[in-house]
Amino acid sequence: MIFGKVNLKNSLIVDQSINRYSHTHLWLLIPFFITVLGFSRYWLGFTEAPLHWHLHGLSAMTWYVILIIQPYLISRKKISGHRKLGIFGVFVAGAVFISAIQVISGNMNINEGPRVAIKYSTSLSELMTMIGFAFAVLAGIYSVRKTDLHAAWMISTVFWVLPPATVRLMFLVLMKIYKSPENLPLPPVILNVLNIGLLLLIICFLIFRHYRKQKVILIPYVVVAFFSVLRLFIIFGLKDSPWVESFIKRIFES
Template sequence: MKSFPKLHLWLLIPFALTLIGFSGYWTGFSEAPLRWHLHGISATAWYLILIIQPWLYHNRPIQIHRKVGMLGIILAGFVTASAIGVIQGNLTQPDQSPLYAVRYSLSLLDFIFITGFLGSVIAAIWNAKNIQVHARWMISTVFWVLSPATTRLSFIPLGMIYQPKEFSDFPFSWVEVLSWNQVLVFFVVLVLMVLDYRKEKKIYLAYALVAIVQLSCIWIVLALKDAPWLISLFNHLFEL
């Protein structure tokens, strides 16, 4: 029996969380800038392929899975390239934005996340003949980019509870909510690692790398904030 027979169903969960988390993009679709469209549409298409691929692997000839995988590689490139444009746009947040005070450190996190995403795609391609390793590298792409979506999603129930007139009325900051979500992603990945170890006595690098970086990013955003050297670095890179 082939591995991961229900993976496509499990992948629907983070896909739904991401769609809801970024619902503001879809509801304001006509007003969104081009860089958001390039990233939002390519990322959605990538997610759909990620969901479809396990189903194709189990239910269709392997040649179809490989052909769709080639399309996925192209989309992954679009997702990465468009993310750079989004990062640049985020650096020009208006001063009334809740992200303004930490826009540089959050942009550094976004850069780390999209680098991890692309690295996992490349590692998955490199290990295409090892299904167990290949699949976990592909699954890990979800967790690299999940916390930005779940952080936004968290503010939906929090908004219902606190009903703030302004974002500043929340008793916590964006960074604090992001940190909670980083911990959440870490624990989900940790569960996957424990399940693998119980079944195979093995820890996969794809998951371990995500787990380590997710916790490290909490320190990065809390300790660095918008350090002068970080501001200078990003201003130089994007010629701001």
């Protein structure tokens, strides 16, 4: 009888935890469409893009789709389907990481445009971002039995890779209005600060919302928030310092 009560109690806890994610798949559609719109130039020039761009773009989109489907499955208590898709997702995440490294390596050949003066700093920040993405996936796998922590690590992968898409979308909107980069009212550094600032507001909202209900601060969101700010410092603070250039060349040009 006591054993039955314990099972019932645990079952109720699990159900309540699962119910918190009943609408998560709908919210995750937002970053998915932001990414599609932010990289619209890639999609419009799909046939002209090199192979490593396709590997990265398609694997990243597949990862987004998996993130959208997974909370939907768990909220419908389709645990078996959730686990099977999760196993497939590990391989997709690996493809995202490997293809991203190839893209970063390819950026070493950029010798014109606004990114030239900060291409090594940008590459360092992108490398750091992908290491953070991979760590979040592995931490999510490790914490699979802790529903909230597992979900937070997996959802945080969105925030690791979203800034390039959001800043590109902001730039495209401004270009539609002002027609030329020279006419833009905001320099790139301010545009990136606003981009990260908006990201931090969303992350802080998630942290506060969970803390208010569960009295627990979710570390995955704190980690990605910290490194989002560090990303700005690396790109615009270091500005291709000699040691940054030497470090990146040793990794990608050796």
